[in-house]
Amino acid sequence: MTTSADPRVTFDYAPAPESRSIVDIKASYGLFINGEFVDGHGKAFKTVNPASEEVLAEIAEADDNDVDLAVRAARRAHRSWSQMPGAERAKYLFRIARIIAERSRELAVLESIDNGKPIRESRDVDIPIVSAHFFYYAGWADKLRYAGFGEQSLGVAAQVIPWNFPLLMLAWKIAPALACGNTVVLKPAETTPLTALLFAEICQQADLPPGVVNIVTGAGGTGQALVGHPDVDKVAFTGSTEVGKAIARTVAGTDKRVTLELGGKAANIVFDDAPLDQAIEGIVDGIFFNQGHVCCAGSRLLVQESVADEVLHRLKRRMATLRVGDPLDKNTDIGAINSAEQLARIRELSDVGDAEGAERWSPPCELPSHGYWFPPTLFTGVNQAHRIAREEIFGPVLSVLTFRTPAEAVAKANNSPYGLSAGIWTDKGSRILKMANQLRAGVVWANTFNKFDPASPFGGYKESGYGREGGKHGLEGYLR
């Protein structure tokens, strides 16, 4: 987008790309096991830049035997890591937090190249929170007895993370695990392994004892081998509800502890007395942040009937100013869809929205000729039975529904198998608190949306998973 909705005004931005020269992407990457990069024995795969379809690097795939080596390395390392005084473990985590901060621009650029998210988000949101997350949990390592979840580590944690916030999800998994004295084997997503592999180098730079962190790359098969490995004590997964259920079945009958952070279909509820300017920004942030590749995205807009027309009018005007394009351009609001596969899924569900009778709208929007792109989109005339109101699209697609009374808003918001997050927009304090009580969701944002902080627990109700990540509650899944 280079022009505003109003033809009299043009906003022509000069390109403002962040330089790629700060990152050094190798031609190929191995697995990180026992403190060293080693060859994988599966079928190597390529990771591509979703904004250009350029091949970035060849990535080793861990087969069952490689996963076993990683788990053994983690088991050996656990003996000393778990016995190390908490204050000493803390210092390693502080080191990692500091190195991440020092190398933050490098990490942000690499994340945007591999993932497709705008540099503005990787630079200002993802990477700062990653560093802060390690800093937060570092401080817990020698204070576990005050948390009330026991002081013993569980052992080896098998951790599988998604592609939408690659390094941030790594931090959410590794920081609390290590602070509590566990060692980890982590599998990054197939399409976004690069920042996890750079994190492995950071572990070396921090002189983290070998085996405390192991990174195995691969696809679903590698993840299954890791989760199903008999010698892991803990499984932590962030991803789809479907895979979460498969993991819950895999660990049934074992002693493995599990935390699952899965899908969502959050209601973002706008009342007629809402501060509309802020609400419009919140709606846009709720669904278009990170191309809508956010499990807690506000993908169902519930707007009170009396202000529906005005909200839609303002929302469309705002959407017309969103700039879609080069993730490395500092002016970009919406970057590339992470993969061809995800783009196909977004297209398919949007087509289902058309077929089921909802009305699609996108601002006029020029998309780059290469790479994977989808314009910011909203659907009106959506009812609760429509698949676009029930299923997680995981893309920049907003379904708009209306309501008349607070009770109706609650009923519609809770009418979902998911329960990860919800938003409330109103100027009335007592209404916020009543709504917050009645919404069955793990995170409720009132007059704000999509806020994250290391000190704030995150996780879902119902089929959005169980366990919490972040805050004091994030320790529970790693202690006994």
Place this chain on the structure above:
Amino acid sequence: MTRADVRKTYKLYIGGAFPRSESGHTYVANDAKGRFLANAALASRKDARDAVVAARSAFAGWSGRTAYNRGQVIYRIAEVMEDRRPQFVDALSSTEGLTARQASSALDAAVDRLVWYAGWADKLTQVVGNANPVSGPYFNLSTPEPTGVVAVLAPQTSSLLGLVSVVAPVIVSGNTCVVVSSYARPLPAVTFSEVLATSDVPGGVVNILTGSAETIGPWLASHMDVNAIDLGGVAGSPDLATELEVAAADNLKRVRRAPLAEPDWSLEPELTAMTDFLEIKTVWHPIGV
């Protein structure tokens, strides 16, 4: 001439009422020496489903009560149990083969356990919730909420203390539950349901099915409107426990796994007895003028 005693066919407890099993089936509950004690209703799949509907209907009201009020209601259960001491002592003596003194102390422990949990109602939030100091101008608070409808497979051996020890931690936070009692020792559970019906517990908050955890468990484990399951009643049957845990994954129920053997119920419970059936909710709001 001696008077023939009036023998009782015990019934289920669903939604605050005492229906017979819709299946029409009953089974014989014997005493510890194998002598006939009573006929108990044999709960069916349909009874389990009815009980889930009752528990779901009761959830909004019960979880919406103040914590103080839930504590009062649970304390009232203890009062009424104390009142029915002779009946419980009889049931425990015959069912578990305890001496009068042992049965009396088992009842003491069960009543004390209820009092212990009653006191937790308005403290749990303070112990497991907290404000979060986020790096920005936001009010941020994490508080526990009940998970929803919980299926409880009650212990097979400890028919009263064990039962109370798995029901009280579930309901104290506002959950409602469907309980499958000990199969071989259902009488104390039935007497307990009569206590619930005559105390202040709203109908549907606790539903008690007498029958087999092996038969009813799979229906509850796979029921899409049950949010969590306590598998304690199948302790010592790892294959069945695994099967139930697999079924529970259909809607990602929170699972309290079965131990290898029934625990010593006389020990003070751990916090996880309650926290396994809680959800932490975190609310954000900007701070400004």
